[in-house]
Amino acid sequence: MTDPLHDRLERLRGSAQERLAAAATIDDVDALRHALLGRSGELTALLKGLGSAPAAERPALGRLANEVRAEVEGAITERLDALRDAGLEERLASEALDMSAPGRPRRVGHLHPVHTLMRDLREIFHAYGFEVFEGPEVETEEYNFELLNIPPDHPSRDLWDTLYVAEPGSAEAGASRPADDGTILRTHTSPAQIRAMRALDPPIRVLTPGRCFRYEAVDASHGFEFFQVEGLVIDRDTSLADLKGLLEEIARALYGRDVRTRFRPGYYPFTEPSVAFDIGCLVCSGEGCPACKRSGWMTILGAGMVHPSVLRAGGFDPDELQGYAFGMGPDRMTMLRHGIGDIRLFFSADLRFVTQFAEGR
Ligand code: DAH
Numbered sequence: 001m002t003d004p005l006h007d008r009l010e011r012l013r014g015s016a017q018e019r020l021a022a023a024a025t026i027d028d029v030d031a032l033r034h035a036l037l038g039r040s041g042e043l044t045a046l047l048k049g050l051g052s053a054p055a056a057e058r059p060a061l062g063r064l065a066n067e068v069r070a071e072v073e074g075a076i077t078e079r080l081d082a083l084r085d086a087g088l089e090e091r092l093a094s095e096a097l098d099m100s101a102p103g104r105p106r107r108v109g110h111l112h113p114v115h116t117l118m119r120d121l122r123e124i125f126h127a128y129g130f131e132v133f134e135g136p137e138v139e140t141e142e143y144n145f146e147l148l149n150i151p152p153d154h155p156s157r158d159l160w161d162t163l164y165v166a167e168p169g170s171a172e173a174g175a176s177r178p179a180d181d182g183t184i185l186r187t188h189t190s191p192a193q194i195r196a197m198r199a200l201d202p203p204i205r206v207l208t209p210g211r212c213f214r215y216e217a218v219d220a221s222h223g224f225e226f227f228q229v230e231g232l233v234i235d236r237d238t239s240l241a242d243l244k245g246l247l248e249e250i251a252r253a254l255y256g257r258d259v260r261t262r263f264r265p266g267y268y269p270f271t272e273p274s275v276a277f278d279i280g281c282l283v284c285s286g287e288g289c290p291a292c293k294r295s296g297w298m299t300i301l302g303a304g305m306v307h308p309s310v311l312r313a314g315g316f317d318p319d320e321l322q323g324y325a326f327g328m329g330p331d332r333m334t335m336l337r338h339g340i341g342d343i344r345l346f347f348s349a350d351l352r353f354v355t356q357f358a359e360g361r
Contacts (some may be wrong), residue, residue, distance in 0.1 A: 005049055009126040012043060013038075013068045018078050029083065043069055059196055076184050113344055113357040114227055117254075117334045118209045121229055124253045128246060130231065133199075133313040134204035135192030137213075138165060141182035143191035148270040153352050156269055160187040161215040163224075168211070185213035189230035190270060193306070193325055197314025198233055202321055204234040220342045227330045234306070234316065234323035240273065243303055247277050253298075255279060255337070260286065262297065271304025271325060282336050289342065298336055299329040 016036055023029045023208050036043045045067055046065065053061050084109050111119065122132060141152075150157060165183040192208035200206070207228040216224045233242070244263060251261050260280030268274040281292035288294040303326035308318035338357075340346075 005046065005309050006052055006057075006064060008046055008269070009061075009064050009068050012046065013071060016068075016072045017034055017075060018045075020075050023090060026080060026083050027085075029075070029076060029079050036072055037069070037076075042071060091305075092248070096133075097181060099184055110355075110358045112354060113338060114330050114334045116357065117337060118227065118330050120254065121250075121328070121330065122207060122209065124250055125231065126227070128205070130205045130207045133188060133192060133196045135186070135195050135207050135210060135230075136207050137186055137211055139186040139191050141184055141185055144184060144186050144188070147194045147310070148302060149307050149309045149313075150244075151208065152270045154269060156267075162187045163213055163215060177270070178221075186210075187214050188212050188327060189228040190325070192230055193232045194309065194314050197311070197316060202234045202316070203236075204232060206232050208232075218344065220344065221332070221342050223331070223347060225347070227331055229328045231326045231328070232323060233325075234311075234314075234321055235283070236321060238305075238322050238324055240305060243275075243305070243326070247303065247315070247326065247338070250297070251277075251279055254333070255282065266302055266304070268302055268304055270307050270310045272307045275304065275305035277301045277303055277326070279336070283339060291339075300333050 016032075019032055020029065023032050035041055038044065043065075048067070049056065050061055071232065107288060136186060144162075145152070145154075145160070147156060150160075150283060163185045165185065174302050189208045189210050189212060192206075192210075196204060196206045196208070210226050210228065210230075213225050216222050218224055249263050251259050259282075262274045263280050264278065266274040266276040276299050278297040280286045281298050283289050283291040284296065286296035288296050292298050303324065306323040306325050311318045311321060311323065331346060334346075335343065
């Protein structure tokens, strides 16, 4: 005959499994653990009854009781794990995190088309041995004019009227006449020629890109703020032929092998002789259109052989060294490259305009 304690343990084993399966929440399982294994729990009560079982059956009953308890404890842990996993799944589902969704593209910035062109110039000239030499945007009248052979009363100064820098709050602040110390915003990058000559040993091949300023009425082709890229070569045997050859190569690298070019006589106080360099109009291929003022040509830079006075100002002997210089207008060159009709668009801060050049050119 079987012991009633043995039957009760077996029944509890069965019912514990059923009740656990029915426990739907972690709280339910905790309550069940308490009901079965707590101090006055059902299984605890059965274990306590072991002591009054007949001595011969006690070892077998003890083994069974331990087995049932281990089984119930294991089942409780398992059920808790399952419920926790289910909770996690539910949360993940509610958060709708789709790991397979494609990423959202990030909006990144890009270069302004004028900067792209200046970078291209830098690369092209680099192949001809030029390095970048920076000059300051805030200059002195001496560097901007006098040392470049433009004395104070020279009529060409009218072309280069600029913004004078004065101490804030002084009587001169905001006035368009020279401050006492002659500090101005540079009207061109040419003063960097003097700075380069004074800082470097010949032979010199430098490129100075940078911002310039002029007291200028703004229209479709003039800004009061614009860019220039200055070039300077100083060596023993340089000639106008070198300058012409170089500039023709640069134009081809920038605008294509078929670009037409021409040199015209020009005038600048700091070069002698001076030239203007034109390319065939890219808009009308030379037929004549409003963009080239019906001439078929567009001027992209001024250039010439460095004037002896400028060489001397730079600290060199004109009988020993010569050089050539050129000043390019990257704003205008960018307009030609993309067929842009109005320089003011470059500074308009209209993103619809600027983002057209996101691919760089
Ligand atoms: N600095 C001149 C300007 O702003 C441009 C220029 C002309 C630069 C001739 C040069 C040069 O170096 O040789 O109009």
